[in-house]
């Protein structure tokens with residue numbers, strides 16, 4: 001069971017129209033943002049990639065286009081509707097598999113991925129579950145593998161534009177603001193991650209963080 005302070009286990013209509021909703025909320029800018037972040041990520045042909053909370057598979061498709069047919073992609077999600085959508089979206093890639101698995105439970109992967117990717121999922125977990133997720137990633141990555149976190153950046157919500165403040169404080173879950181206030185690099189250092197690089201978007205409210 002997820003935390004009652006989280007909204008990351010999306011259901012119903014939100015799950016059904018998730019991609020469309022994101023495009024509307026970002027006034028059509030989201031696909032461009034995704035193209036940008038996947039161009040920044042170090043995805044090489046043949047890489048093995050794990051996508052935690054893979055949703056509709058939109059991100060997986062972008063990554064598979066870069067990594068190609070010799071790559072391996074494993075997407076994990078707990079929403080069957082999302083998994084179905086992802087399988088359909090990535091049907092041209094027999095090297096992609098989408099599995100119903102809770103990412104905060106102990107995962108069976110050991111040193112098998114070049115890249116771990118988590119997009120707009122980590123902010124929705126209590127810190128003790130974030131720790132379990134990061135530990136899963138640490139074990140799943142090959143030595144030197146890269147961890148990419150695409151999510152809210154660290155910023156001062158008090159001085160953010162009114163619509164950002166409204167979105168974070170009224171529409172998002174309480175855990176989102178805690179995540180925004182968390183020193184994520186410090187958090188990751190406890191799990192031996194280092195060599196951070198980061199890029200921010202949308203006026204500094206969204207970040208792609210790379211860790212090794």
Ligand SMILES: C[S@@+](CC[C@H](N)C(=O)[O-])C[C@H]1O[C@@H](n2cnc3c(N)ncnc32)[C@H](O)[C@@H]1O
Pocket residue numbers: 002008009010052053054055056058059076077078079082101102103104118119120121
């Ligand atoms: C906000 S959506 C983000 C989806 C996708 N990563 C993206 O950026 O488009 C959160 C996703 O995480 C999944 N999720 C939530 N809790 C999860 C958990 N404990 N284990 C695996 N997936 C989870 C949800 O089903 C949903 O698909």
